[in-house]
Amino acid sequence: MLVDALQFVKPARERFEEWHAAGIAGVHATVAIWEDSTETMREVGRWQRLLAENADLLREGRSADDIRAAGSDGRTAVVLGFQNSSPFEDDLDLVGAFHQAGVRIAQLTYNTQNSAGAGCWEGDDAGLSRTYGINLIREMNRVGMLIDVSHCNERTSLEALEASERPVAITHANPRGFVGENVELAFRNKSDTVLKKAAESGGVVGLSxxxxxxxxxxxxTVAQFCDMIAYTVDLIGVEHVGLGSDYYAGQGDEELHWWRQGRWSRKPMVPISGPVEFPEWFAAGRGYATVLEHLRKRGFSESEVELISGGNWLRMFGAGFVADSRN
Amino acid sequence: MLVDALQFVKPARERFEEWHAAGIAGVHATVAIWEDSTETMREVGRWQRLLAENADLLREGRSADDIRAAGSDGRTAVVLGFQNSSPFEDDLDLVGAFHQAGVRIAQLTYNTQNSAGAGCWEGDDAGLSRTYGINLIREMNRVGMLIDVSHCNERTSLEALEASERPVAITHANPRGFVGENVELAFRNKSDTVLKKAAESGGVVGLSxxxxxxxxxxxxTVAQFCDMIAYTVDLIGVEHVGLGSDYYAGQGDEELHWWRQGRWSRKPMVPISGPVEFPEWFAAGRGYATVLEHLRKRGFSESEVELISGGNWLRMFGAGFVADSRN
Incomplete structure (x- = not known):
């Protein structure tokens, strides 16, 4: 059962058809990046309308069982999530409120510093704040909102892993130890230390x-991508590796500027070189089968391929999307 | 001409009468501490209504001239300001919008970390954010919104002083070098380094x-308070020392809890021992004349007393509340 732990496509039937063609049972879709509470609720509402209008292809993804059900009847379950904690507006009660509204995953920070922690554009001095940051993690643990540190800086990632009593996710990032420094956003990738601790927490990393x-x-190439999977499996174990493509499509300049600078800058603070081209074999989000086939050829067993393709995320979502039973 | 660079009284005619009795020509009053943009606009509107209803005692304080005019006709000019950058909601355009609405001073942070910097409850690892923090300072410089670092941690204060091209204010804090560590919130006070750099920037510190x-x-005692004034004058010069009482009155438990924990904590993260008692000689905000008389007895000249009592703030407000002429 195929799960993509992060896509940021502009919602449109064309994308939903691509998901169907690729056989994706569950996709984690972003509804907030800099948006505040009200703006995010509008996005949540828009998705509700789209789910209804495209019920032949989609269903709501509030639980791992929703994804399994979607996989069984050939649809895609959409798990809503944030790439920033901005929608919570420093209000702990909004965590539970957004959980009620169907949101299941939230990054503590996008690329910049906020009241909870610091993103990967900020260097490593700032970490999880001792005030709201700690409390936000406790509240997300309590209600069953998955903590995601994909864009957090090293220090915030480590301190979140230390503070969280439940598994922490890295929905979309790659191992810096494998990829190295010669990529445009090398600092967005995760150190071996963070990956190991995420795995120790019971978490999963989605490779992109x-x-x-x-x-x-x-x-x-597909071979290189599978080399990266093999590296990560060797590092943290096959139970902790999944897919998180970070695929996006359909957005124009306006959206790209929003992602890069929100309203907090008048110009991009990192280069915007236009929408990226994804590797040709992944075009239109269709590269999953190729990857899985390649893994089998490399000697990964069927059960290992099943864990990597979605089984690990299903396990983590199943346990993580519900309130902490100790509360 | 007497200026108090920070009071956080609950707005009520009783307070305005106290200001009148104390002969305060200008007071910087807080309209936001954790509030977002809309909540803050409601507070701004409330003050507009109160200014109209109490026009015999008050007038709007949008400029140093407003304060001088109030001083001349025995009223108090109210300068609106924020103790946090929360009302800007990470939107640079809201800086100019709040300036238009009459707000003239804003702290980058209250006690905790936010997207711009970090407050004094957070330790000193986090500083001014390299993204929004830098841009916020540029925008405040541009439109003529005074940057206040009273509650910022050491690092954020120093980095803001480095980043700002215009004078930076410390509206209400004391020199840690004089007060020492044996007070409840010693970490709220400012190091000699920060005080010196604030003075070098052209700024003023309001002693509390x-x-x-x-x-x-x-x-x-009044004598101790004046010793502290003398210490600060010796350290940074008489042109950089003023008054900023941090006086508050009229609030109940609900407001105190809001100040201490906003919506970001379910319990106070520093002890709340109830509303503080101010020193008896300052009761009901009436201690200014006593302080100034004591300064004269200690040998401060009349012109020095005039600078400390309000002249320094008038100079800084006069230059700082207007758009940068270079833009």
């Missing part, structure tokens, strides 16, 4: 074809 | 009778 963080960028 | 940061706490 996003050219700015993938080995050899847009020239990343 | 707030017992949690004042020498000997609630037992602080």
């Amino acid at each position: 074809m996003y050219p700015r963080i993938a080995p050899s960028g847009v020239d990343c | 009778m707030y017992p949690r940061i004042a020498p000997s706490g609630v037992d602080c």
Whole structure:
């Protein structure tokens, strides 16, 4: 059962058809990046409308069982999530409120510093804040909102892993130890230390074809991508590796500027070189079968391929999307 | 002409009468501490209504001339300001919008970390963010919104002083070098380094009778307070020292909890020992004349007393509340 732990496509039937063609049972879709609470609720509402209008292809993804059900009847379950904690507006009660509204995963930070922690554009001095950051993690643990540190800096990632009593996810990032420093956004990738601790927490890392963080960028071959999977499996175990493509499509300049600078800058603070080209074999988000086939050829067993393709995410989502039973 | 660079009283005619009795020509009043943009606009509107209803005692304080005019006709000019950058919601355009609405001073942070920097409860690892923090300072410089680092941690204060091209204010804090570590919130006070750099920037520090940061706490005598003034004058020069009482009155438990924990904590993260008692000689915000008289007795000249009592703030507000002429 195929799960993509992060896509940021502009919601449109064309994309949903691509998911169907690729056989994706579950996809984690982003509804907030800099948005505040109200703006995010509008996005949640938009997805509700789209789910209804495209019920032949989609269903709501509030649980691992929703994804399994979607996989069984050939649809895609959409798990809503944030790439930033901005929608919570420093209000702990909004964590539970957004969980009620169907949101299941949230990054503590996008690329910059916020009241909870610091993103990967900020260097490593700032970490999880001792005030709200700690409390936010406790509240996400309590209600069953998965903590995602994909874009957090090293220090925030480590301190979140230390603070969280439940498994922490890295929905979309690659091992810096494998990819190296010669990619455009090398600092977005994760150190071996963070990956190991995420695995120790019970977490999963979703490996990405996003050219700015993938080995050899847009020239990343299926073989290289599978080498990266093998590296990560060797490092943290096959139970902790999954897919998280970071695939996006359909957005124009306006959206790209929003992602890079929100309203907090008047100009991009990292280069915007236009929408990226994904590797050709992944075009239109269709590269999953190729990857899985290649893994089998490399000697991964069927059960290992099943874990990597979606089984690990299903296990983590199943346990993580529900309230902490100790509370 | 007497200027108090920070009071956080609950707006009520009783307070305005106290200001009148104390002869305060200008007071910087707080309209936001954790509030977002909309909540803050409601506070701004409330003050507009109160200014109209109490026009015999108050007038709007959008400029140093407004304060001078208030001083001349025995009223108090109210300068609106933020103790946090939360009302800007990481939107640079809101800086100019709030300036238009009459807001003239904003702290980058209250006590905790946010997207711009870090407050004094966070330790000193996090500083001014390289992304929004830098841009916020540029924008405040541009539109004529005074940057205040009173509650920022050491690092954020220093980095803001480095980044700002215009003078930076410390509206309400005391010199840690004089007060020492034996007060409840010693970490709220400012190092000699920060005070010196603020003065070098052209800024002013407002010294406070707030017992949690004042020498000997609630037992602080007028003599001790004036010793602290003398220490600060010796350290950074008489042109950079003013008053900023941090006086508050009229709030109940609900407001105190809001100040201490906003919505980001379910319990206070520093002890809340109830509303503080200010030193008896300052009761009801009436201690200014006593302080100024004491300064004269100590040998401060009339012109020095005039600078400390309000002249320095008038100079800084006069230059700082207007758009940067270079833009």
